[in-house]
Amino acid sequence: MVQALADKTAVVTGSTSGIGLAIARRLALGGANVVLNGLGTDDEIRAAVKSVSENASGEVKFNDADMRDPKAIGDLIRSVESDYECVDILVNNAGIQHVSPIDEFPPERWDAIIAINLSSVFHAVRLAVPGMKRSGWGRVINIASAHALVASPYKTAYVAAKHGVAGLTKTVALEVASHGITVNAIAPGYVDTPLVEQQLDDAAKSHGKSRDEIFEEVVLAAQPTGRLVEQQDIAELAFYLCGDAAASMTGTILPIDGGWTAK
């Protein structure tokens, strides 16, 4: 059987762990060549490449571009274009977080979050779109957040960046719609990742509460389903957006948040 994404090449930024790694595995399973990216030790990167390669029929590569650096993002897109003609599928997923009241928010954390969570999306998209236009087909999937739609206190930079990603998604979708290119954002709620587990553990420690109490106050209060979103659910939605059935979906911000933003 011909795989849905055979002959397509996907770049997934921030795919050495968490949601990006789950998306990379799903696109590889669908037949795409996949270029991984992200931070990590040599062992972590080897493990990520191995886990994506296990179910891949295309090639799996790794590029170490630092998403804070526009030049490195340019080198990443150029190297993929020299290997495969163009980036067919661009998943902008790399992201970081910092939680702090506005009057204590370190300016360098603001700069880093805006650079990685927002400006990197602008640079990767502006550089990948010409190749997609040449081939007459493309998929851009931006991993935003429920925080692209609603705010929470103490997350100024993250909420600003993710709202920015929502605006960028809609704007570029309008510009490239007639070229066979769709641009969408996925807006997850709390997802079952090591990052969230760590945040729950840290919050429990700093508030002198049990992990279960923090889970109830943070996750259950936000998500009426009463559970974390699974990484695989995000990966399946990303895979769907790459398919022909999603050709008319563009400019959307798709919540997958256990009902959080319906309230």
Ligand code: NAD
């Ligand atoms: P994660 O920490 O597991 O993954 C983040 C990835 O980004 C890693 O691969 C990391 O190496 C990479 N990264 C960080 N800084 C980088 C840099 N300078 N250059 C290149 N790569 C860099 O986190 P995750 O939870 O899987 O988050 C992935 C995306 O999903 C982020 O954009 C995040 O905002 C978004 N998101 C996560 C959740 C959640 O609950 N986990 C909810 C909503 C949105």
